[in-house]
Amino acid sequence: MTHMKRTTAKVLAMAAPVALLALPLTAFSASAASAQSSGSTTYMATLNPLNHASGSGMLMLQLNGSQAVITEDVNGLAATFMNAPYPHVQHIHINGMGTCPTTSADTNGDGVISTTEGGPAYGAIGTTLSVSGDTSPAAGTDVKTAPSGGSFHYSRTITLDAATVASIKAGKAVIVVHGLDPTTLSAKAQAEPSDLVPSLPLAATSPALCGPLAVSQMAMVPGGGVNTGGGGTSGVHDIGLYAAGAGLAAAAGGALVLRRRITVEK
Ligand SMILES: [Cu+2]
Numbered sequence: 001m002t003h004m005k006r007t008t009a010k011v012l013a014m015a016a017p018v019a020l021l022a023l024p025l026t027a028f029s030a031s032a033a034s035a036q037s038s039g040s041t042t043y044m045a046t047l048n049p050l051n052h053a054s055g056s057g058m059l060m061l062q063l064n065g066s067q068a069v070i071t072e073d074v075n076g077l078a079a080t081f082m083n084a085p086y087p088h089v090q091h092i093h094i095n096g097m098g099t100c101p102t103t104s105a106d107t108n109g110d111g112v113i114s115t116t117e118g119g120p121a122y123g124a125i126g127t128t129l130s131v132s133g134d135t136s137p138a139a140g141t142d143v144k145t146a147p148s149g150g151s152f153h154y155s156r157t158i159t160l161d162a163a164t165v166a167s168i169k170a171g172k173a174v175i176v177v178h179g180l181d182p183t184t185l186s187a188k189a190q191a192e193p194s195d196l197v198p199s200l201p202l203a204a205t206s207p208a209l210c211g212p213l214a215v216s217q218m219a220m221v222p223g224g225g226v227n228t229g230g231g232g233t234s235g236v237h238d239i240g241l242y243a244a245g246a247g248l249a250a251a252a253g254g255a256l257v258l259r260r261r262i263t264v265e266k
Contacts, residue, residue, distance in 0.1 A: 040064035043168060045175040045211035050100065051112050052184055053077065053208035055150075059175050061213060066165055070129065072154040077208055078181035079150030086150065087143035088179040089128070089205065092160075092213070094167035096123025098174060100210035111186040112206050115178065116195045122174035122210065126164035129154065129175075136161070141197050141205060168213055177209040 040062045047057030055076035062069040078086045101121035105113045125137040130145035135158045139145060147154050160168075167173045182190050182203040192202040 040069075042216040043173075043213045044216040045213045047074065047175060047177060047209035047211040048100065050118070050207045050210050051180055053180055055209060057177065057209050057211070059154075059211065059213075060216070061168070063160075063165070063168060066160050066162070067157065068160050069157045070155065072129070072175075073152075074147070074154070074177060074209065075151040077150050077177070078179055078203075081179070081204065085148035086179055087146040087148045088152070088177050088208065089141055089143060089146040090154075090175065090177040091125045091129060091137075091140060092127040092164055092168070093122040093124060093174045093176050094126030094164055095172055096174065097121050098123075098170075098172040098212050100174060100212065101207075110189040110192060110202075112180070112189045112192075112202060114195045114202060114206050115176075118176070118207055118210075122176055122212075123167070123172065126167055126173065127158070127160055129156070131156065135159075143204075171212075171214065173213040175209075175211050175213060176207050178205050178207055179203070180206050180208050 041064075043061045043063060045059045045061075047055075047059060049055055055074065057072060057074035059070065059072040074088070077088055080086055096119060099121045101113050101118040103113065105117045105121060107117055108114075125140045128135050128137065128139040128142070128145075129147075130139050130142065131147055131154070133139065133145055134142070164173065180203040182201055185203055189202055194200040194202050194205040196205045
């Protein structure tokens with residue numbers, strides 16, 4: 001009996017953050033529990049440069065069971081490769097430490113953290129974020145289905161395998177976008193083959209942007225708009241809208257306070 005109570009408490013403790021996220025959505029729902037089980041969780045990754053790459057990005061992943069609605073914006077990466085739009089293969093890496101590597105990961109000292117050298121930090125490829133077709137690790141270096149160009153908007157709904165879902169929930173999933181401008185590499189590194197695809201130069205497959213996937217704090221915004229999980233209008237653009245909305249709400253609150261103060265002073 002005691003054991004059962006403890007287990008229940010533990011389950012409740014674990015469910016609490018989810019319930020908190022779902023609260024604004026389920027305020028008018030008869031059953032919070034059912035809404036919770038059918039709802040989605042929003043994860044975000046801020047993509048920061050690795051290997052002195054320029055650029056930045058933001059990825060949002062709305063997970064509902066094994067279905068992931070992914071929206072991503074990437075800006076400022078290497079734009080062309082052999083006179084064509086630069087293919088940037090990208091993945092959800094899983095089962096590493098759930099982090100992005102630091103320069104100490106450059107074990108061969110060539111000035112570049114190769115995909116393999118970064119492995120202990122972010123893990124192996126769990127899902128390939130291709131623009132079409134195969135999303136398995138097997139498609140990991142398929143430059144034909146990689147998003148391309150220096151800046152791109154990526155939007156795709158895919159079914160994740162069990163390993164990727166488990167890793168996301170465990171906080172061990174990391175988004176990695178690959179493909180460096182070769183001219184930013186040392187002369188030594190420019191001459192090296194890729195550790196993944198030896199027929200390509202090292203720059204082509206080395207990580208350029210990296211960001212751990214974490215439960216979105218934005219989902220905590222009153223109204224919970226980001227956490228709805230559905231609809232064609234959901235996406236990265238919504239984040240700006242909701243942030244603006246929150247700002248407006250705060251401003252409105254301030255105006256109310258101000259008005260009240262003025263009223264009192266009269
Ligand atoms: Cu990768």
